[in-house]
Amino acid sequence: MPAEAATQQLLLPETQAVYCDVALPVPLDVIFTYEAGELEPIVGGRVVVPFGKGAEKKLSGIVTRVHHEPPETRKLKRVLQVLDTLPVLDENLLALGRWIAQYYLAPIGEVYRTMLPLQAEFRQAFGYRITELGAEALYDSANEGSSRRSQKTPEHQMSEYAVLDALADEELVREERLRTATGATREVLRTLLQKKWIVREDLSGVRDARRLVKVVVRREAAVDAPAQKLNAAQQRILDLLRDSQGRMPLEELREAGTSPSSLKTLVKHDLVEIVEEAAGQAAPQMKPRTTLEFLFTARQQEALRQIRGSVEERRFQVALLHGVTGSGKTAVYLAAMQSVLAAGRGSILLVPEIGLTPGVAADLYNIFGEEIAILHSSLSDAERAEQWHRIRRGEARIAVGTRSAIFAPVHDLALIIVDEEHDNSYKQEETPRYHGRDVAVMRAKALNATVVLGSATPSLESFHNAGRGKYALIELPDRVQERPLPEVELVDMRAEFQQTGKESVLSRRLIEETTASLDRGEQAMILLNRRGYSAWVMCRSCGDTIQCRDCAVAMTFHKRQRRLLCHYCGFQQPVPKSCPKCGSEYVQFMGTGSEKLEDMLHTAFPRARIGRMDRDTVRGHDDFERMLSAFQAGEIDLLVGTQMIAKGHDVHGVTLVGVVGADSALGLPDFRAAERTFQLLTQVAGRAGRGEMLGKVVLQTLFPEHYAVQFAAHHDYHGFAEKELRFRGWMHYPPFDALANVVLRSDKQEEALRYTGLLGRWFEQVRHEGVRVMGPAAAPIARLKKDYRFHFVLKAGSRERLNLLLCAMLTTAQQHKIPRTNIIVDVDAMSLS
Ligand SMILES: [Zn+2]
Numbered sequence: 001m002p003a004e005a006a007t008q009q010l011l012l013p014e015t016q017a018v019y020c021d022v023a024l025p026v027p028l029d030v031i032f033t034y035e036a037g038e039l040e041p042i043v044g045g046r047v048v049v050p051f052g053k054g055a056e057k058k059l060s061g062i063v064t065r066v067h068h069e070p071p072e073t074r075k076l077k078r079v080l081q082v083l084d085t086l087p088v089l090d091e092n093l094l095a096l097g098r099w100i101a102q103y104y105l106a107p108i109g110e111v112y113r114t115m116l117p118l119q120a121e122f123r124q125a126f127g128y129r130i131t132e133l134g135a136e137a138l139y140d141s142a143n144e145g146s147s148r149r150s151q152k153t154p155e156h157q158m159s160e161y162a163v164l165d166a167l168a169d170e171e172l173v174r175e176e177r178l179r180t181a182t183g184a185t186r187e188v189l190r191t192l193l194q195k196k197w198i199v200r201e202d203l204s205g206v207r208d209a210r211r212l213v214k215v216v217v218r219r220e221a222a223v224d225a226p227a228q229k230l231n232a233a234q235q236r237i238l239d240l241l242r243d244s245q246g247r248m249p250l251e252e253l254r255e256a257g258t259s260p261s262s263l264k265t266l267v268k269h270d271l272v273e274i275v276e277e278a279a280g281q282a283a284p285q286m287k288p289r290t291t292l293e294f295l296f297t298a299r300q301q302e303a304l305r306q307i308r309g310s311v312e313e314r315r316f317q318v319a320l321l322h323g324v325t326g327s328g329k330t331a332v333y334l335a336a337m338q339s340v341l342a343a344g345r346g347s348i349l350l351v352p353e354i355g356l357t358p359g360v361a362a363d364l365y366n367i368f369g370e371e372i373a374i375l376h377s378s379l380s381d382a383e384r385a386e387q388w389h390r391i392r393r394g395e396a397r398i399a400v401g402t403r404s405a406i407f408a409p410v411h412d413l414a415l416i417i418v419d420e421e422h423d424n425s426y427k428q429e430e431t432p433r434y435h436g437r438d439v440a441v442m443r444a445k446a447l448n449a450t451v452v453l454g455s456a457t458p459s460l461e462s463f464h465n466a467g468r469g470k471y472a473l474i475e476l477p478d479r480v481q482e483r484p485l486p487e488v489e490l491v492d493m494r495a496e497f498q499q500t501g502k503e504s505v506l507s508r509r510l511i512e513e514t515t516a517s518l519d520r521g522e523q524a525m526i527l528l529n530r531r532g533y534s535a536w537v538m539c540r541s542c543g544d545t546i547q548c549r550d551c552a553v554a555m556t557f558h559k560r561q562r563r564l565l566c567h568y569c570g571f572q573q574p575v576p577k578s579c580p581k582c583g584s585e586y587v588q589f590m591g592t593g594s595e596k597l598e599d600m601l602h603t604a605f606p607r608a609r610i611g612r613m614d615r616d617t618v619r620g621h622d623d624f625e626r627m628l629s630a631f632q633a634g635e636i637d638l639l640v641g642t643q644m645i646a647k648g649h650d651v652h653g654v655t656l657v658g659v660v661g662a663d664s665a666l667g668l669p670d671f672r673a674a675e676r677t678f679q680l681l682t683q684v685a686g687r688a689g690r691g692e693m694l695g696k697v698v699l700q701t702l703f704p705e706h707y708a709v710q711f712a713a714h715h716d717y718h719g720f721a722e723k724e725l726r727f728r729g730w731m732h733y734p735p736f737d738a739l740a741n742v743v744l745r746s747d748k749q750e751e752a753l754r755y756t757g758l759l760g761r762w763f764e765q766v767r768h769e770g771v772r773v774m775g776p777a778a779a780p781i782a783r784l785k786k787d788y789r790f791h792f793v794l795k796a797g798s799r800e801r802l803n804l805l806l807c808a809m810l811t812t813a814q815q816h817k818i819p820r821t822n823i824i825v826d827v828d829a830m831s832l833s
């Protein structure tokens with residue numbers, strides 16, 4: 001217990017009861033008060049409390065206040081358990097959480113849950129596994145033939161097989177993910193449990209729910225145990241242990257074909273022991289720290305000098321580091337982090353999702369060794385929690401990770417770097433809908449720390465802030481070693497169609513250039529920002545497009561999986577032979593995705609080694625690393641993929657970048673379309689010519705005159721930003737006006753309409769000077785994950801006014817009994833869909 005709380009208690013009569021306010025991870029804008037009883041909760045620590053009517057549910061939450069004021073309301077429930085003796089959120093992080101809750105209108109308990117990667121220790125959750133019985137049932141049904149199954153099997157049974165199917169390849173699947181992927185109801189899961197085809201596991205585990213594995217460890221006595229006393233089987237176990245530094249997971253030992261009874265004998269004689277350890281604890285191979293020696297350009301040195309100066313002055317400052325692709329921003333980050341570490345202080349480096357390249361990760365480990373904690377996407381919850389504890393204990397003074405790493409409890413935080421600050425993955429698309437970059441700025445402000453926002457294509461928000469002096473602007477206008485930016489050739493695909501008389505995916509110019517590049521033994525990349533084989537499936541007879549069962553979205557055909565897939569909710573279905581609506585057999589596959597492009601390239605360049613990078617081939621950080629390493633090592637000649645291939649990597653052999661249909665967004669009514677297109681084109685073009693050889697970009701477009709395409713082709717960020725900012729100003733869009741998207745949703749259409757009508761009438765009656773309210777209208781994605789959706793878009797010159805109106809709206813919604821989960825409030829929305 002901290003000293004302060006202890007003295008408080010001494011001053012009070014012993015009989016006085018202690019209460020604590022707790023923020024619980026529930027979708028309610030309320031703080032709950034509990035009686036502490038004999039327990040000693042601390043502010044910023046976690047407690048377990050009963051929750052709900054019958055109080056049979058247990059939740060853990062964060063204590064926000066400990067006091068002696070009995071609330072007037074009914075009898076209070078008692079805290080069941082105190083989990084922490086030290087705060088897991090310090091004062092600064094608690095305050096940051098309050099700011100997020102207020103600014104983004106999110107329930108505080110849900111904010112705190114997001115800030116702590118201790119989910120494994122935090123909330124009631126279940127996971128499912130398939131049993132052997134279940135695997136047999138699945139096997140039998142598959143043998144009966146899928147055609148028979150689909151004709152004769154009732155729907156609930158289909159749904160059961162879908163669950164088994166989803167569990168078959170994986171060890172343990174969380175309930176939420178399982179139900180989204182298969183659409184299974186709770187009833188279906190119950191039936192499966194009764195049949196013993198699946199088992200359920202409680203993942204909430206109030207205590208640290210790490211997965212434990214059994215490890216066999218050799219004991220001292222075994223090292224020189226006289227060999228004659230042991231039989232061959234026992235000796236073999238000891239030999240295996242000796243060869244692996246005296247310890248080996250039990251499973252591996254069994255796989256090596258050792259005898260369980262011999263192992264038992266060894267345990268009995270104290271020659272080995274079996275211990276339990278957290279899985280996946282093996283730390284990455286840390287090399288000793290090396291000093292970083294960069295050959296900096298004058299511009300890089302100047303950038304570094306400014307950043308260091310601001311850190312040393314302990315003054316809150318945000319610097320926008322605008323450096324063209326290949327200008328060496330990463331080296332500046334690393335050198336800045338190194339000097340922070342040398343001063344004994346801490347830093348955070350934020351990277352976009354799937355953005356940390358193998359090269360940079362290796363550099364980080366080489367330079368910082370044990371001082372670094374990398375929180376990447378392929379960590380399990382338990383591993384993530386372990387890294388978090390390392391940071392909090394002060395063992396790691398540098399945290400590197402995606403969006404939520406901004407909450408890492410780094411000691412004496414001096415510097416926060418947001419790499420590729422324009423990247424959309426910094427905005428969380430679920431409650432709390434915070435923007436990692438903006439939270440970084442708020443966190444730094446409270447700590448008098450320095451923020452560096454780096455990008456070749458800064459967001460207009462950040463560029464605007466630099467323009468009006470709020471942020472410092474540091475420019476790196478040249479590539480390192482005086483390498484030129486690649487030449488960009490535009491190919492007008494409308495003219496291509498007129499000249500060739502056919503709709504082609506690859507233009508003649510792109511084929512020519514790719515052939516030439518491959519003939520020279522160089523590498524090429526081709527971007528097509530759409531995954532899958534065919535973008536949609538259409539019936540030629542009735543003109544209907546096959547849509548997702550649960551979303552108003554066309555299903556995409558994935559050839560290798562032989563399935564139609566919804567890219568919004570993950571729902572899958574077999575490919576129909578006839579139109580589900582009219583029965584016609586003329587179903588046609590339309591549009592081209594990256595999977596089809598890969599096939600086309602195999603035909604066009606039969607000798608090339610081709611790799612594909614999209615969400616189907618790259619599931620996580622490990623896949624990304626593997627693929628990039630292969631490309632880097634020259635094992636792939638031609639890399640095709642979605643925007644994933646445009647992300648910040650540095651492969652020197654690439655001399656050609658082809659862009660196939662990356663500008664389709666320009667045809668959509670989205671005010672950020674031009675900015676996104678410009679960013680994507682500039683980033684992907686920036687992958688060419690980063691080595692000794694010159695780079696070239698062939699950009700196929702349907703909008704050759706569009707300014708986003710033109711400025712990207714001329715590598716003119718400033719030209720683009722100025723023109724786009726003028727447009728945003730006229731239209732009262734961000735960064736000039738603040739914007740919020742309010743979505744009302746329900747799986748019952750009448751209900752969604754009723755909620756929308758209620759709020760629509762309220763907006764008409766209430767005074768909202770200075771805030772424009774547009775709508776209600778059907779949301780661009782009118783149905784998503786079974787929910788019908790309507791929305792309002794709010795724009796305001798003043799953030800305070802916008803915030804006040806949104807707060808009043810939520811109060812009204814509560815009075816009208818609109819459940820909080822049926823209203824999405826997205827402040828600074830990146831997309832209005
Ligand atoms: Zn049809």
Ligand SMILES: [Zn+2]
Binds near residue numbers: 548549568569570571
């Ligand atoms: Zn869907």
